[in-house]
Amino acid sequence: MNRSFAGRRALITGAGRGIGRGAAIALASAGAEVTLVSRTRSELEEVAETIRLNGGCASVAPADVSDPAELEAVFEGLGAQPADILVTAAGINRPGPLVEVPVENMAAIVEVNVLGTLWACRAFAKRVIPGGQPAAVVTLSSQMGTVGYPGRAPYCASKHAVNGLTKALALEWAPQRIRVNAVAPTFVKTALTEPMFRDEQFLQTVLSRIPAGRLGEVDDVVGAICFLLSDEASLITGHILAVDGGWTAQ
Template sequence: MTEPLPVTPSFRLDGKRALVTGAGRGIGLAAAAALAEAGAHVTLVARSKDEIAAAASEIGKRGGKANAAPLDVTDIEAVRTFVAKAEPFDILVNNAGSNRPAFMVDVTVEDFDAIFKLNVRSAYFVAQAVVKRLVEAKKPGSIIHISSQMGHVGGPRRTVYCASKAAIEGLTKAMAVELGPHGIRVNALAPTFIETPMTRPFLQDENFKRSVLDKIKLGRLGQVEDLMGAIVFLASDASALMTGASLLVDGGWTAE
């Protein structure tokens, strides 16, 4: 044998510091648990102080390292102050987001502004704060924007949400171009409908749930566990040549 056998890059995150927004429940909580299990020290951010404190405690009981930081990510100055005072975060999971489904003709300015304020404006400036610290410290990093399959396709009663997630897809590409020279990778994770506290009320409508399942080729709703491996992959050296990409975990929704 003349060529040395390749060694798989590590999925471990030991010694890395991770920041997860919207970490009190759903996808954010799963991301925090996955990153901690892979060895990262995780800072859980959300407005829900008790939820993230309980989550950080549970991670600790499982042998992981985590702390809770109550913070409203729509408060840009508070975000900047918090990140500036912290040691640089090697990993960001930009997860905080929301939706207010409505037919386009019924969307109010208030609903539009609320969705874009959290899903786009806050995501942008959280990422900016984290990236600024990495660049100052001359450190590489991995930024993971939680997008959606709805950033790739359209759907009824989701014009604003689709627009916000399409913005995240564009942001991911532009950040990747700009930050590549700094060794900072930027990717999006685009799930299908995942059963979470946010989606559960929508999925209680049997007609809506049936329409969703008709689109998911694997025939089931997503669970947060379906995203945990992908998050660790994007955060780790296993995806070292990936940037500007959108990783679809959609059960085949966008395959046709």
Template sequence: MLPVTPSFRLDGRRALVTGAGRGIGLAAAAALAGAGAHVTLVSRSSHEIEAAAAEIRAQGGGAEAIALDVLDVAAVQDAIAAAEPFDILVNNAGTNRPKPFTEVLVEDFDAIMDLNLRAAFFAAQAVARRLIAAERRGSIINMSSQMGHVGGANRTVYCASKAAMEGMTKAMAVDLGAHGIRVNTICPTYIETPLTKPYFEDAAFRASVLSKIKLGRLGQVEDLMGAIVFLAGDGAALMTGSAILVDGGWTAE
């Protein structure tokens, strides 16, 4: 008798996506909803996530929006504690302030680390607590970066935040494995989003980036959607503490 491929459908599961108003977060919400999950979109920009949730519903999916600043850990914890448990978390909210190492300000360091690491840590903790209390399995997807695996010019703090996320993910996987909660990262190369678009207006920077991406093109948010659905569902049932590098070959050499 032939083995049966696990379903990539997510029907009946609840997903929470942070930074869901645009870019990678919006793509994550669309991907999960398209696979059947009910998605809660979180962002500070209520108009963006309300519009996105409405579009998902118009296409037959399930979605709602919650305007939250993930830097407000107490507010995020309260919102997650008050909701039904989320089977899937995409920890996507993040930022960067590229500067040469010698020019980084304390304020730059704090802003990047607070959003990329601290907020992600406590959002995941709140989701995990609810899953454990409900004795439900789950999947936490931390949106990392190729820069969590290599260095990059003018990105010391960003690289530090993503390398820390990689270590945090492995340790979370160790702690949560007994509860059936899987924790993994997705590590994109440069993706064309509203956050990164200004960088690529610099022709020299764009050329430098393209010279390192072996597939010869910048990433699009669609390039990440398959990995998100895969890690969220039963196809990745034995994956935890792992990183999926969607980097066009950047880190291959």
């Protein structure tokens, strides 16, 4: 089926790297006008240039998702035509034994992964609901939002929270025709995760937990995001779509 987002306006947080970057490029290539959000302007400009070179339409809006005022300003800057697609891909992790993780690292995980998602969803809905048009949100969760993993307690807690937020907002906004779903990937190969997979023992431990026998690719997750945002998923809301090669089926 030919999936088109022509005439749609999408805002993607965490758009400078990894899954957020991939989602932005995919949505733009399918016709959406995209607004790219992250803290690092240079990364956003690179993504925007890639999109424009391929005939797409992109603008950049540097902001810290953990600051609700900055996010409000980004959404206000969209003007009279609000975004009708939101992808919240901004996220961080600071692994380590809980008793050794600095308090500021734990706070940062909650501020970005949980509150950053909440602030973005809130700012999005405030501008979509008055217009009455249908809209779709995909939050970025993780397999760690369903299971636990040693050395990642704050991260696991944050992604469990994202799952709860996703389900609650799906119910709250269903009457306004706003669908809210999440994708929950396994370990995905990105520039940020590459260093951890240089540890062969860790890599083999991870692979042993994935029945499909491989790490995730950005495109695996992007495909799921685009499906959930599309009209093909018009009756799907409140769902956490695992993209984990079977990890959480065990």
